[in-house]
Amino acid sequence: MYAQMVKSEATNDDPEMLAAFQARIDAGERIEPKEWMPEGYRKTLIRQIGQHAHSEIVGQLPEGNWITRAPTLERKAILLAKVQDEAGHGLYLYCAAETLGVSRDDLTEQLLSGRMKYSSIFNYPTLTWADIGAVGWLVDGAAIMNQVPLQRTSFGPYARAMVRICKEESFHQRQGYDLIRKMAEGTAEQKAMAQDALNRFWYPSLMMFGPSDKESVHSAQSMAWKIKINTNDELRQKFVDQTVPQAQFLGLTVPDEALAWNEDKGGWDFSEPDWNEFYEVLKGNGPCNVERIEARQKAWNDGAWFRDGLMAHAKKRDARRQAAQMAAE
Amino acid sequence: MPVQGDMMTPDAEALAKAAGGAARSAGQTPLEAGSPEMDLFTGLTRLGDNTLILGHRISEWCGHAPVLEEDIALSNMALDLIGQTQFWLGLAAEVEGRGRDADALAFRRDAWHFHNILLVERPNGDFGQTLMRQFLFDAWHAPMLKALEGSADARIAEIAAKAHREVAYHIERSADLVIRLGDGSEESHARMQAALDRLWPYSGEMMIADAVDLRLAHAGLIPDPASIRPAWDETVNHVLEEATLKRPEGNFAHQGGKQGRHSEHMGHLLAPMQWLQRAYPDAEW
Ligand SMILES: [Fe+2]
Ligand SMILES: [Fe+2]
Ligand SMILES: [Fe+2]
Numbered sequence: 001m002y003a004q005m006v007k008s009e010a011t012n013d014d015p016e017m018l019a020a021f022q023a024r025i026d027a028g029e030r031i032e033p034k035e036w037m038p039e040g041y042r043k044t045l046i047r048q049i050g051q052h053a054h055s056e057i058v059g060q061l062p063e064g065n066w067i068t069r070a071p072t073l074e075r076k077a078i079l080l081a082k083v084q085d086e087a088g089h090g091l092y093l094y095c096a097a098e099t100l101g102v103s104r105d106d107l108t109e110q111l112l113s114g115r116m117k118y119s120s121i122f123n124y125p126t127l128t129w130a131d132i133g134a135v136g137w138l139v140d141g142a143a144i145m146n147q148v149p150l151q152r153t154s155f156g157p158y159a160r161a162m163v164r165i166c167k168e169e170s171f172h173q174r175q176g177y178d179l180i181r182k183m184a185e186g187t188a189e190q191k192a193m194a195q196d197a198l199n200r201f202w203y204p205s206l207m208m209f210g211p212s213d214k215e216s217v218h219s220a221q222s223m224a225w226k227i228k229i230n231t232n233d234e235l236r237q238k239f240v241d242q243t244v245p246q247a248q249f250l251g252l253t254v255p256d257e258a259l260a261w262n263e264d265k266g267g268w269d270f271s272e273p274d275w276n277e278f279y280e281v282l283k284g285n286g287p288c289n290v291e292r293i294e295a296r297q298k299a300w301n302d303g304a305w306f307r308d309g310l311m312a313h314a315k316k317r318d319a320r321r322q323a324a325q326m327a328a329e
Numbered sequence: 330m331p332v333q334g335d336m337m338t339p340d341a342e343a344l345a346k347a348a349g350g351a352a353r354s355a356g357q358t359p360l361e362a363g364s365p366e367m368d369l370f371t372g373l374t375r376l377g378d379n380t381l382i383l384g385h386r387i388s389e390w391c392g393h394a395p396v397l398e399e400d401i402a403l404s405n406m407a408l409d410l411i412g413q414t415q416f417w418l419g420l421a422a423e424v425e426g427r428g429r430d431a432d433a434l435a436f437r438r439d440a441w442h443f444h445n446i447l448l449v450e451r452p453n454g455d456f457g458q459t460l461m462r463q464f465l466f467d468a469w470h471a472p473m474l475k476a477l478e479g480s481a482d483a484r485i486a487e488i489a490a491k492a493h494r495e496v497a498y499h500i501e502r503s504a505d506l507v508i509r510l511g512d513g514s515e516e517s518h519a520r521m522q523a524a525l526d527r528l529w530p531y532s533g534e535m536m537i538a539d540a541v542d543l544r545l546a547h548a549g550l551i552p553d554p555a556s557i558r559p560a561w562d563e564t565v566n567h568v569l570e571e572a573t574l575k576r577p578e579g580n581f582a583h584q585g586g587k588q589g590r591h592s593e594h595m596g597h598l599l600a601p602m603q604w605l606q607r608a609y610p611d612a613e614w
Binding site for chain 1 (some may be wrong): 359404
């Protein structure tokens, strides 16, 4: 997940090979890195996995924003562990992308120069401690909704990364829910913070599934390749159906007056998010786009001497080893 | 405006009362200074405040480290240190027996009641300073915990044994990075040497005993910090040599943290850390 609007890349491969490849996918086979794959499949996956990896990395920032202010030792430890997990997810995903012939440094450069995106959700600020609960509950919740089906995706390394990641994400979601529940059951001020967090994160969470199927022109090829398993609207509906009763249990109000149970479809009717806002955030006009990218650029630039220093040491060590070998011969 | 007390009065107590000083009606009598309980409480907060403040400092890096592996390693280390804090301060609160818990000690104590060494409250600086601070501390922390495993108090020995397993990995990692960066590029070498020179005067405090330390050592509860010196010297000398870094010559040691006299940085560190607990004292989190 965290890959919104990944455009499928065109493919000009040999039609017979394409057909054979499609047959393997249709038969439910896993594609492994060394096997033949259409160029479009490779490129689309690089983009999707890369975007997902970047989201994990940038996603450290809104949560890291509260680590130094966590109100108990236990909550501080939980949040540290979560942010550490997200960095770990980034690492597995970069590794999965590397099997497709792109380096982590290359992907990083593309993120920092704005040529690659990360999930729009991380361009929203975390303003109160309740937001940390809302992020775990709603954002990790939406991520899981997207990622569980991706455990069956056709590309082996991606599917395997998803299995590991999903386990941890569901842990995050439960911890986030526990945090916001404590707030919702707390003092009047805490309850107000919890409601405010839901108000601000509800629609951005719905946006995480990407635009409506009517608008989403890139899906067909990705679905045929089993890079994408469900449509955006299917997943969004599932998310709303799961989340509304959880909000009700907390005594919080979902900020949607049109929200109503629809007996016929056995699900909730709900309002679409403001898609103009979504496109503006993607274009760079979200509340935190500038800060997020600047923070990543600063980390990368300030860390250059560190990375160069380690490389220089590795070179010296190799040279010494070679010299010792030559002396021995 | 309230009436101001007469500054010229010889009755300082009355003056303090007029200034609102008597409002500190804590309700419960604090532990008696110099009592075995107070000594142990102090010794345990020295251990727990070191891990809390250093854990807090390195958590400030979260998401901003030079490479992803460092983000992971730093949050992992912060997590270990915060976990150790829960044990040390939890035990300190138990020893105190005044109804406080580890969170009350971490989030409701004033700066001058914290007993961590000055080294751990130093600001992060560049990544080289963060690493060097970690290395100088780890080189003390690991042998200290090892020695604490022999404490006459079984609760202390148990916490130390668990913490030592984690810290053995911290020192391995920080020593390795100091070596690689010291003996790395010209720039990384210069930065590591500068970090060492800058932090050196803060490394002595953890190996200097005061009267409380000596009484605790005598009771077999917490070893004399000076007894850690040979192990620390050995690690530091060996690592600095391999790192091609020059051990600074001075022996001057800034002191005061262990007794509650902190640097200006401490208040700024505690302000965000304690803010929620202080702003919403009735809330549970
Ligand atoms: Fe994710
Ligand atoms: Fe994640
Ligand atoms: Fe997560």
